[in-house]
Amino acid sequence: MEERTCFFCGRNGNGDPLERHHVFGGAYRKKSDKYGAVVWLCGNKCHREGPQSMHKNVYNNRFLKRIFQRRIMEREHWDMDRWIQEFGKNYYPLIPGEEGYGEEEE
Numbered sequence: 001m002e003e004r005t006c007f008f009c010g011r012n013g014n015g016d017p018l019e020r021h022h023v024f025g026g027a028y029r030k031k032s033d034k035y036g037a038v039v040w041l042c043g044n045k046c047h048r049e050g051p052q053s054m055h056k057n058v059y060n061n062r063f064l065k066r067i068f069q070r071r072i073m074e075r076e077h078w079d080m081d082r083w084i085q086e087f088g089k090n091y092y093p094l095i096p097g098e099e100g101y102g103e104e105e106e
């Protein structure tokens with residue numbers, strides 16, 4: 001049997017019970033279910049409240065979305081147009097504050 005662990009830090013939920021997190025929320029919540037983009041996270045530390053948590057830290061949130069964008073595109077054999085059609089946007093580009101942001105064009 002597969003042991004359930006936090007996707008982000010690998011802990012098993014002792015003292016901070018694991019919670020399910022939809023990698024692509026809002027309008028894409030159902031598609032996250034459909035395509036398996038749902039992970040377990042330490043409820044407090046990694047999911048909702050901690051400074052590194054997916055709902056507080058835009059960089060970690062973006063990092064997770066990239067992992068699953070790549071996974072789903074590869075598994076479904078989608079090109080970028082198809083991805084955007086299904087999930088609304090490309091999450092690969094760097095965002096302000098990220099290392100390397102703004103250096104790509106040069």
Ligand SMILES: [Zn+2]
Nearest residue numbers: 020021022047
């Ligand atoms: Zn969540």
Ligand SMILES: [Zn+2]
Nearest residue numbers: 006009042046
């Ligand atoms: Zn965790």
